[in-house]
Amino acid sequence: MPFAELVALLTRIFLGQGLPERTAQVLATNCATCQRDGGFSHGVFRIPAYVSTLQSGWGNPQALPVIEDDGGTLIRVDAQGGFAQVALDEARPLLRARVEAQGVAVLAIRNSQHFSALWPDVEPFAEEGLVALSVVNSMAVVVPPGGKTPVFGTNPMAFACPRAGQAPYVWDQASSALAHGDVQIAAREGHRLAPGTGVDAEGRPTDDPGAILNGGALLPFGGHKGASIAMTIEILSAAFTGGAFSTEVDWSQHPGAKIPLTGQFLLVADPDRGGDLGFAQRVAALSDTVRDAGQDRLPGDRRQRLRAESAAKGVPLSQADLDMLNGYL
Ligand code: NDP
Ligand code: PYC
Numbered sequence: 001m002p003f004a005e006l007v008a009l010l011t012r013i014f015l016g017q018g019l020p021e022r023t024a025q026v027l028a029t030n031c032a033t034c035q036r037d038g039g040f041s042h043g044v045f046r047i048p049a050y051v052s053t054l055q056s057g058w059g060n061p062q063a064l065p066v067i068e069d070d071g072g073t074l075i076r077v078d079a080q081g082g083f084a085q086v087a088l089d090e091a092r093p094l095l096r097a098r099v100e101a102q103g104v105a106v107l108a109i110r111n112s113q114h115f116s117a118l119w120p121d122v123e124p125f126a127e128e129g130l131v132a133l134s135v136v137n138s139m140a141v142v143v144p145p146g147g148k149t150p151v152f153g154t155n156p157m158a159f160a161c162p163r164a165g166q167a168p169y170v171w172d173q174a175s176s177a178l179a180h181g182d183v184q185i186a187a188r189e190g191h192r193l194a195p196g197t198g199v200d201a202e203g204r205p206t207d208d209p210g211a212i213l214n215g216g217a218l219l220p221f222g223g224h225k226g227a228s229i230a231m232t233i234e235i236l237s238a239a240f241t242g243g244a245f246s247t248e249v250d251w252s253q254h255p256g257a258k259i260p261l262t263g264q265f266l267l268v269a270d271p272d273r274g275g276d277l278g279f280a281q282r283v284a285a286l287s288d289t290v291r292d293a294g295q296d297r298l299p300g301d302r303r304q305r306l307r308a309e310s311a312a313k314g315v316p317l318s319q320a321d322l323d324m325l326n327g328y329l
Contacts (some may be wrong), residue, residue, distance in 0.1 A: 035244050042115070
């Protein structure tokens with residue numbers, strides 16, 4: 001399906017669930033962008049969970065974000081229970097102006113729902129020549145190494161920067177061994193998981209996605225090193241912003257709610273501030289060095305390839321996806 005057609009279809013679905021026009025458009029564009037670029041764990045696969053969350057009375061999807069600006073480098077936004085992407089959309093002009101004036105700015109969003117990939121939040125800044133780094137915490141489904149009780153979210157982090165002569169260098173990854181969405185997809189498709197992905201309800205290592213989803217938990221990637229990153233993301237996304245820790249997400253009174261209501265931290269900086277040191281050229285040269293050293297796939301390569309394929313052949317959607325989406329119209 002052409003990208004614009006998918007955005008229009010998803011917008012109609014969100015509008016049908018009572019979302020305001022702008023929120024519906026922001027979420028639809030974001031979700032269609034994930035599907036277009038091969039982010040299938042956060043593409044149309046998520047629509048049933050968006051709908052069940054919207055119908056559960058969780059958060060405040062009608063909310064208008066409130067910007068708190070003291071004229072400095074730090075801009076705070078209270079999303080008031082709405083979506084983080086809408087808060088970012090609202091704060092973007094001020095954030096850009098502050099980066100223009102000061103060379104660097106931080107956006108601290110709290111009381112915000114985030115249910116998507118993070119790279120769509122950072123890539124546009126790199127396309128404008130800026131460096132962007134963002135983290136968001138989610139719901140407690142990750143145990144620390146050696147632990148039994150989930151304390152961290154799957155907590156993704158994403159980075160984007162300009163790269164001369166090529167697409168921006170962009171990566172985006174969960175701090176868990178696997179995104180929760182991919183565990184759900186593995187369970188649906190009957191795949192086992194790689195060793196070290198998670199534990200069952202008794203804290204024993206398991207490769208069974210069902211055991212992770214039903215009382216078990218994920219592990220951080222990379223043992224204690226991933227755990228420190230997951231914890232740092234809790235600190236930046238929740239303690240710094242004033243949002244909820246993943247352990248504080250309590251949707252027990254809202255059956256059907258699946259979208260974490262936490263916080264997001266975003267840092268944007270101008271690498272050419274104070275003089276052009278050839279930043280984008282050096283990033284391109286480093287990418288070449290890494291490829292020459294033997295890494296034939298860099299982060300973002302697959303996403304760019306699938307984006308080009310979607311532009312040529314349409315955004316991939318299975319018949320089951322189409323039936324599911326049409327069921328919400
Ligand atoms: P992946 O492990 O699939 O990919 C992580 C990054 O590594 C991507 O930039 C990817 O590039 C790159 N990459 C993957 N495989 C290779 C390889 N073999 N060689 C080089 N680079 C590679 O992502 P995750 O499963 O960790 O996360 C999936 C998505 O889930 C993310 O978009 C994340 O933001 C989202 N998420 C969202 C959460 C939320 O709370 N909103 C929580 C957790 C996850 P490429 O894109 O080109 O494949
Ligand atoms: O895939 O882990 C995940 C996730 C959590 C919240 C949104 N996506």
